Amino acid sequence: MKTLLVAEHRDGNLLNSTYELVAFAQQLGAESAMFLVGNAGTFPQYDGTLYLADSDKYGEFNPAVHKQLLLDVIAKEQPELVVFSHSSYGWDLAPRIALALGAAQVSEVVEIIDGVPVAPVCNAKLRRTVKSKTAQQVFTLQAGAFGLNEEPSGTPTVVTIDTETAAQLEFGGYEEAEAGGVDLTKAEVIVSAGRGIGKPENLGIIENLAKALKGEYGASRPVVDSEWADHSRQVGTTGQTVSPKLYVACGISGAIQHLAGMKKSEFVVAINTDKDAPIGEVADVLVVADLKQFIPTLTEKLS
Amino acid sequence: MKILVCVKQVPDMESKFKVNGDGNWYEDNDLAWRMNEYDEYAVEQAVQLKEQESDTDLTVLSIGSNRVKETIKKSLAMGCDRGVHVTDDSSHLKDPFAIASIIAEFAKDKNFDLIFTGMQSQDRSSAQVGVLVAELLGLPSITTVVDFAFADGQISAKRELEGGVKALVKTKTPALVTCQLGLNTPRYPTLPNIMKAKKKDLLSLPVVELLKVEGRQETATLSFPEKKGGGLILEGDASDLADQLIKILKEKTGVLA
Numbered sequence: 001m002k003t004l005l006v007a008e009h010r011d012g013n014l015l016n017s018t019y020e021l022v023a024f025a026q027q028l029g030a031e032s033a034m035f036l037v038g039n040a041g042t043f044p045q046y047d048g049t050l051y052l053a054d055s056d057k058y059g060e061f062n063p064a065v066h067k068q069l070l071l072d073v074i075a076k077e078q079p080e081l082v083v084f085s086h087s088s089y090g091w092d093l094a095p096r097i098a099l100a101l102g103a104a105q106v107s108e109v110v111e112i113i114d115g116v117p118v119a120p121v122c123n124a125k126l127r128r129t130v131k132s133k134t135a136q137q138v139f140t141l142q143a144g145a146f147g148l149n150e151e152p153s154g155t156p157t158v159v160t161i162d163t164e165t166a167a168q169l170e171f172g173g174y175e176e177a178e179a180g181g182v183d184l185t186k187a188e189v190i191v192s193a194g195r196g197i198g199k200p201e202n203l204g205i206i207e208n209l210a211k212a213l214k215g216e217y218g219a220s221r222p223v224v225d226s227e228w229a230d231h232s233r234q235v236g237t238t239g240q241t242v243s244p245k246l247y248v249a250c251g252i253s254g255a256i257q258h259l260a261g262m263k264k265s266e267f268v269v270a271i272n273t274d275k276d277a278p279i280g281e282v283a284d285v286l287v288v289a290d291l292k293q294f295i296p297t298l299t300e301k302l303s
Numbered sequence: 304m305k306i307l308v309c310v311k312q313v314p315d316m317e318s319k320f321k322v323n324g325d326g327n328w329y330e331d332n333d334l335a336w337r338m339n340e341y342d343e344y345a346v347e348q349a350v351q352l353k354e355q356e357s358d359t360d361l362t363v364l365s366i367g368s369n370r371v372k373e374t375i376k377k378s379l380a381m382g383c384d385r386g387v388h389v390t391d392d393s394s395h396l397k398d399p400f401a402i403a404s405i406i407a408e409f410a411k412d413k414n415f416d417l418i419f420t421g422m423q424s425q426d427r428s429s430a431q432v433g434v435l436v437a438e439l440l441g442l443p444s445i446t447t448v449v450d451f452a453f454a455d456g457q458i459s460a461k462r463e464l465e466g467g468v469k470a471l472v473k474t475k476t477p478a479l480v481t482c483q484l485g486l487n488t489p490r491y492p493t494l495p496n497i498m499k500a501k502k503k504d505l506l507s508l509p510v511v512e513l514l515k516v517e518g519r520q521e522t523a524t525l526s527f528p529e530k531k532g533g534g535l536i537l538e539g540d541a542s543d544l545a546d547q548l549i550k551i552l553k554e555k556t557g558v559l560a
Binding site for chain 2: 237
């Protein structure tokens with residue numbers, strides 16, 4: 001089996017998720033080559049061929065151009081499998097490649113069982129195995145699903161690549177996440193509110209519990225999107241990644257993007273009416289209760 | 304200006320799911336259905352653009368069995384002008400390539416200036432259909448958009464990246480945009496608008512008229528994930544539960560010392 005791994009570069013740096021692709025290929029026992037639009041200062045530690053296009057010339061985000069650069073490498077390498085991270089870069093570029101190749105694309109692969117990819121369905125409440133009908137395939141890998149057992153090492157053999165393809169989009173650089181607000185990464189206790197709090201007025205009971213536990217309150221994405229809480233309170237892939245001594249998830253179902261931001265917490269308590277919610281998988285204690293009744297009771301006993 | 308917005312009907316994610324008899328999808332009886340959350344943002348953005356640009360016609364399209372009409376009607380009540388229902392009782396078995404091909408076949412001779420989709424569906428979460436539609440039509444696409452502006456034929460958007468960073472991207476219409484959660488605040492249909500929506504055109508097209516390709520993948524099996532142990536589950540009276548939890552926190556964590 002031959003794979004082509006599509007590495008990622010952001011703001012001048014190689015992303016660590018690149019090594020999850022390497023781990024995936026190793027786990028499969030597959031041969032691999034790597035593709036990167038990056039620069040010479042940020043080579044991955046990797047023993048293999050690295051097809052490198054210059055990010056100063058082609059831009060870190062430039063789908064039509066990256067697509068052509070990648071298709072040229074695929075034509076040369078003829079991999080059976082092209083592998084991306086399931087990230088804002090990967091899920092944007094992968095379908096463009098799959099369509100051009102006439103290949104099936106399996107998104108957000110979490111595991112390979114007997115050579116067959118497994119992907120989550122309905123917020124990971126279910127999972128499915130996927131049968132591709134095409135010889136060539138494209139996968140995107142869920143963040144964190146594959147990890148190296150050892151520190152990455154090696155030196156790639158670099159092959160520089162170029163293209164004349166015109167851009168379809170104009171990339172104007174990055175806007176950093178809003179600074180200021182609360183640094184949740186330093187909190188020893190975080191009590192987070194999810195969609196299950198029902199309405200913004202109920203955020204108060206979450207704040208009160210956080211105070212009683214001498215911690216900060218956080219929030220899941222839907223709560224921030226609804227503007228019930230500030231973005232600086234958001235825990236998850238697009239917010240902060242936290243590892244407190246105690247994390248209390250209140251009315252949070254446990255989407256993978258949220259779990260990625262809190263699963264390193266030392267002790268996790270989930271309060272949820274849905275016993276089957278995915279948050280139960282990472283919780284040390286799952287309290288099946290209506291949070292509007294349970295949390296004020298708990299807060300009172302703690303005070 | 305001509306706009307298309309594509310929406311999908313999905314089960315409420317809080318539902319109790321069951322695997323169907325063929326073992327390849329979830330049973331669709333006894334589920335509460337709603338508009339895919341990402342698509343609500345797509346509809347809202349399309350309606351806002353319609354309000355901004357005079358002389359705009361906004362079509363909403365959905366593929367599925369008869370029940371998806373409810374989702375189309377909601378979109379019409381939010382402000383879309385006309386609905387297209389591609390009737391297909393087995394849309395849940397079609398892969399992203401087949402679904403995108405159906406949409407592209409419908410859109411190919413309609414000269415839409417802008418197409419909005421959700422960045423993914425809540426059930427399959429493949430995040431492929433929008434990009435594939437654009438690629439099939441030869442249009443530029445901007446995915447995962449959390450900020451959108453349009454002026455003089457140019458789209459200025461912000462894509463959401465990991466860690467809350469945003470990428471600034473511009474392109475000219477015709478183009479396709481996939482919408483991320485938080486892009487806007489989707490409106491609730493008002494009763495007068497729900498009444499008005501009943502009079503709007505809702506065209507039904509059988510899927511066979513638009514499907515010209517074979518899917519490239521299929522779901523072989525659907526199952527529940529194995530419970531990886533998980534933790535202790537506490538149920539019962541709120542006061543007892545609080546006492547039990549405090550005891551556990553005292554024993555297992557240092558935070559109540």
